[in-house]
Amino acid sequence: MTATELTEYYLERSERLQPTINGYISLTRDKALATACHVDSLRRQNRELSPLAGIPMAVKDNIAVRGAATTCASKVLADYISPYDATAVEKLAHCPLLGKANMDEFAMGSSSLTSAFGPVANPWDSKRSPGGSSGGSAALVAAGCAPFSLGTDTGGSIRQPAAFCGVTGFKPSYGRVSRRGLLPLAPSLDQIGTLTRSVEDAALVLQEICGYDPGDPASARQDVPDFSACLVDDVSGLVLGLPREILESCPDSSTSEAVEAAARKFAQAGAKVSWVSMPYTDESLAAYMLIATAEAASSLARYDGVAYGYRHSSSTLEEMYTGSRIFGAEVRRRLMLGTYNLGPDCSGYELGQQARKHISRHLEELFSQVDLLLLPAAPYIAFPLEEELDPLAMYYNDVYSIPANLAGLPALALPCGESRGLPIGMQMMAPRFREDVLLRAGYTWQCRSDWHLRRPREVE
Amino acid sequence: MNPTIGLEVHVQLQTGKKLFCSCPSDFAAPPNTRVCPVCLGLPGTLPVLNQEAVILALRAALVLGCTINTLSSFDRKHYFYPDLPKGYQITQQRQPLALGGEVETPLGTVDINRLHLEEDAAKLVHTAEGTLIDYNRSGIALVEIVTAPCLTSPGAAKSFLQFLRQVLLYAGISDCKLEEGSLRCDANISLQGGGRTEIKNLNSFKAVERALDYEIQRQRRAIARGEKVRPETLRWDEAQAKTVPMRAKGIAAEYLYLPEPDLPPLYADAALVEKARMGLPELPRSRAARFVRQYGLPPERAELLVATREMADCFEEIAAKGATPLAAANLLLGEVSRLLNAGGELPAAGQLARLLALQEAGSISVKAAKEVLARMSARGESVDNILKQENFFQISDTETLAELAQKVIAANPGATADYLKGKTKALGYLMGAAMKASQGRANPESLKKILAQKLAERPKKY
Numbered sequence: 001m002t003a004t005e006l007t008e009y010y011l012e013r014s015e016r017l018q019p020t021i022n023g024y025i026s027l028t029r030d031k032a033l034a035t036a037c038h039v040d041s042l043r044r045q046n047r048e049l050s051p052l053a054g055i056p057m058a059v060k061d062n063i064a065v066r067g068a069a070t071t072c073a074s075k076v077l078a079d080y081i082s083p084y085d086a087t088a089v090e091k092l093a094h095c096p097l098l099g100k101a102n103m104d105e106f107a108m109g110s111s112s113l114t115s116a117f118g119p120v121a122n123p124w125d126s127k128r129s130p131g132g133s134s135g136g137s138a139a140l141v142a143a144g145c146a147p148f149s150l151g152t153d154t155g156g157s158i159r160q161p162a163a164f165c166g167v168t169g170f171k172p173s174y175g176r177v178s179r180r181g182l183l184p185l186a187p188s189l190d191q192i193g194t195l196t197r198s199v200e201d202a203a204l205v206l207q208e209i210c211g212y213d214p215g216d217p218a219s220a221r222q223d224v225p226d227f228s229a230c231l232v233d234d235v236s237g238l239v240l241g242l243p244r245e246i247l248e249s250c251p252d253s254s255t256s257e258a259v260e261a262a263a264r265k266f267a268q269a270g271a272k273v274s275w276v277s278m279p280y281t282d283e284s285l286a287a288y289m290l291i292a293t294a295e296a297a298s299s300l301a302r303y304d305g306v307a308y309g310y311r312h313s314s315s316t317l318e319e320m321y322t323g324s325r326i327f328g329a330e331v332r333r334r335l336m337l338g339t340y341n342l343g344p345d346c347s348g349y350e351l352g353q354q355a356r357k358h359i360s361r362h363l364e365e366l367f368s369q370v371d372l373l374l375l376p377a378a379p380y381i382a383f384p385l386e387e388e389l390d391p392l393a394m395y396y397n398d399v400y401s402i403p404a405n406l407a408g409l410p411a412l413a414l415p416c417g418e419s420r421g422l423p424i425g426m427q428m429m430a431p432r433f434r435e436d437v438l439l440r441a442g443y444t445w446q447c448r449s450d451w452h453l454r455r456p457r458e459v460e
Numbered sequence: 461m462n463p464t465i466g467l468e469v470h471v472q473l474q475t476g477k478k479l480f481c482s483c484p485s486d487f488a489a490p491p492n493t494r495v496c497p498v499c500l501g502l503p504g505t506l507p508v509l510n511q512e513a514v515i516l517a518l519r520a521a522l523v524l525g526c527t528i529n530t531l532s533s534f535d536r537k538h539y540f541y542p543d544l545p546k547g548y549q550i551t552q553q554r555q556p557l558a559l560g561g562e563v564e565t566p567l568g569t570v571d572i573n574r575l576h577l578e579e580d581a582a583k584l585v586h587t588a589e590g591t592l593i594d595y596n597r598s599g600i601a602l603v604e605i606v607t608a609p610c611l612t613s614p615g616a617a618k619s620f621l622q623f624l625r626q627v628l629l630y631a632g633i634s635d636c637k638l639e640e641g642s643l644r645c646d647a648n649i650s651l652q653g654g655g656r657t658e659i660k661n662l663n664s665f666k667a668v669e670r671a672l673d674y675e676i677q678r679q680r681r682a683i684a685r686g687e688k689v690r691p692e693t694l695r696w697d698e699a700q701a702k703t704v705p706m707r708a709k710g711i712a713a714e715y716l717y718l719p720e721p722d723l724p725p726l727y728a729d730a731a732l733v734e735k736a737r738m739g740l741p742e743l744p745r746s747r748a749a750r751f752v753r754q755y756g757l758p759p760e761r762a763e764l765l766v767a768t769r770e771m772a773d774c775f776e777e778i779a780a781k782g783a784t785p786l787a788a789a790n791l792l793l794g795e796v797s798r799l800l801n802a803g804g805e806l807p808a809a810g811q812l813a814r815l816l817a818l819q820e821a822g823s824i825s826v827k828a829a830k831e832v833l834a835r836m837s838a839r840g841e842s843v844d845n846i847l848k849q850e851n852f853f854q855i856s857d858t859e860t861l862a863e864l865a866q867k868v869i870a871a872n873p874g875a876t877a878d879y880l881k882g883k884t885k886a887l888g889y890l891m892g893a894a895m896k897a898s899q900g901r902a903n904p905e906s907l908k909k910i911l912a913q914k915l916a917e918r919p920k921k922y
Binding site for chain 1: 497500501502504505506507508509536538540542543544546548549593595693714716717718719721722723724
């Protein structure tokens with residue numbers, strides 16, 4: 001099969017399912033076929049190609065792609081075309097780009113409901129949310145519209161939608177993947193990662209996008225191991241920590257039961273499982289909100305209508321500014337919170353950073369006792385689209401994933417069960433730069449389970 | 461009622477590139493031709509710190525005697541204004557690169573509060589149709605140098621700036637061109653009993669002095685009338701020669717500083733500071749002292765020579781080629797300086813050394829040397845080339861001069877007779893005639909000697 005044939009197949013499926021799922025903000029058929037055609041011609045010349053050459057992909061719409069719309073699901077950037085490629089996209093230049101994936105506006109949300117381009121449907125139940133903010137990236141992989149996609153994770157934005165859509169979501173360590181070209185939500189927490197059908201696929205994509213980039217000052221000068229070589233069906237000797245408070249207080253009992261069942265299965269496979277304590281989930285969420293809103297308020301200051309993006313014409317500068325910043329309600333809410341946090345009467349940001357230090361230190365200590373932490377990817381399974389969730393309840397979606405962002409840890413979300421016909425996701429966290437351990441444990445899990453092989457019934 | 465004055469000086473670092481991207485930082489390029497996604501603040505771009513700018517900033521901290529912070533960090537300073545493409549400026553608010561310096565200027569010690577790196581904003585061009593933005597300046601590498609409020613007169617402020625300019629130029633840190641904005645100054649001033657005002661738009665050292673003078677008078681009158689001096693930001697209006705209140709700059713007055721999450725802390729360890737120090741030249745003050753010591757120059761000549769690095773370097777090169785140091789100094793401070801002030805170029809040291817050597821050997825006259833120098837400075841020609849084309853060589857050859865003397869004596873019997881009768885003044889006339897006959901090239905001293913000798917040889921019968 002040629003890359004062109006493969007790309008045609010995925011384009012056709014993507015276009016056909018777009019009205020149902022709304023997983024894309026824009027489809028990039030011409031660009032995809034041009035890349036596929038180029039790869040095919042290289043292959044005919046017997047050129048050496050990477051394992052992913054010609055495999056199509058979807059890219060979350062907060063990652064810059066040259067010559068393509070890069071909207072962040074916001075009206076503010078509705079007509080913005082990026083003049084440059086993100087580093088991660090450059091590294092995947094041989095992967096035909098099917099389109100830019102739908103998401104929560106500026107990645108602020110856990111439902112993909114805040115997109116200015118309409119909500120994304122969960123392929124398992126089109127009346128339910130795919131999670132967010134990488135909801136489009138997760139839904140497209142789940143629906144078989146894209147073999148893999150890039151997402152971003154600031155507080156759980158890869159792992160929670162991966163759990164909701166029954167796919168494999170990988171958030172690498174902070175600094176593993178260059179953030180150059182990632183439109184920031186909170187620069188100290190943001191990380192690009194993958195949504196795939198399996199851990200094996202995740203290893204292939206991560207191999208290409210990880211690595212030091214002089215264009216990102218926060219990028220780590222850390223050797224990238226051969227990730228595929230880490231895929232061994234063997235967890236003997238690994239110590240898995242189960243955070244007792246989290247499993248005991250998880251609001252969805254089917255989720256906590258599935259995670260505990262997984263722990264038993266790991267124990268059968270030779271891992272040692274022990275209870276640990278992570279008694280700061282609420283504090284993590286609070287710290288996250290203080291830091292992420294402040295950094296977002298700063299990072300989004302540039303959307304003023306002056307040099308690019310939407311501009312409200314007006315005779316006064318102030319009116320031009322206020323009229324150009326046409327953000328949705330959730331973005332406005334967070335910008336207000338963040339601006340307040342940065343203000344002279346509030347030391348919210350510093351407070352958040354202090355809490356972050358404590359939590360990071362505690363996690364570091366935990367990892368002197370265990371190799372991995374095993375916990376739910378999210379406190380719920382996919383919730384109905386029409387459900388009016390109040391913002392605080394929505395923020396609670398990320399409560400189990402945030403510690404990894406605060407401490408810069410790699411984390412992996414994997415399908416581990418089903419409840420009422422909807423996927424359940426578990427999550428594993430490892431010490432910083434120990435993606436290898438996550439890949440090993442995740443691969444072992446998928447060798448011994450078939451949850452990741454199940455397909456949503458709604459989108460045959 | 462002495463004024464209290466503090467200065468904030470922005471200096472463009474001479475790195476050739478911007479602070480966080482590799483766009484060139486040349487002046488007067490066509491608008492928006494020195495831009496890239498980073499300095500335009502396009503979505504998703506990240507700043508990458510220019511390491512050469514760090515070295516230059518460290519050098520500035522060293523020459524100002526500052527204490528360098530091993531760990532400094534960057535902050536985002538937010539305000540909404542179209543000159544700021546990101547909605548914030550990257551600066552060093554909480555932990556600046558350096559603190560607490562002290563410099564000796566001719567008008568006394570000046571304390572430096574802090575020195576930090578920051579990026580420049582874009583330039584707004586207001587036209588009848590609207591405001592245009594030139595992003596060429598956006599992201600240019602600056603250091604901000606803040607003095608303590610320790611200056612007590614406009615003259616002292618001016619003197620500090622002149623000193624600062626001299627050392628920054630010397631150390632190759634900045635080209636300090638006020639007219640191009642690579643050195644900009646804001647002044648803070650208050651009198652006892654009044655509020656502090658900040659004056660912006662000071663485009664020359666003279667403007668600094670005049671604006672401060674004006675502001676002292678204005679504040680003094682206000683206080684005398686029992687009025688309050690409001691703390692405010694003023695603009696110096698050169699045409700009206702007065703300070704006028706500025707329009708409010710940002711919509712928000714609060715800068716909402718945020719530790720820059722895109723940039724790791726700047727670690728200026730001993731090795732980096734040493735690297736910066738290695739590139740530092742000898743500074744004017746110690747160089748002048750050495751010139752006195754090593755070359756035996758009078759101190760005031762040495763001071764003048766070190767005023768610019770080019771002149772001092774040139775002097776040392778000439779001296780190294782064996783010229784008499786004082787003669788070299790006099791040449792540079794006299795004729796060469798005059799030519800430079802008239803817009804000429806500084807000739808190469810080797811050429812100046814050759815000229816001096818010819819002059820000292822008596823091969824060319826002082827007058828001829830001046831002419832040769834003028835041509836060197838104007839057209840960059842070499843000494844020997846000029847001398848080959850024009851017959852500037854001085855005639856010192858005894859035989860030629862004797863011949864000349866004979867001719868002049870023969871042609872001027874009257875003057876010769878007068879001289880022999882004891883009218884010594886007649887020798888002057890004969891000298892004039894001889895110089896004219898040689899087109900000014902005769903070595904006057906030798907000629908005078910030979911002429912007197914030839915006259916003495918005349919038979920006494922006259």
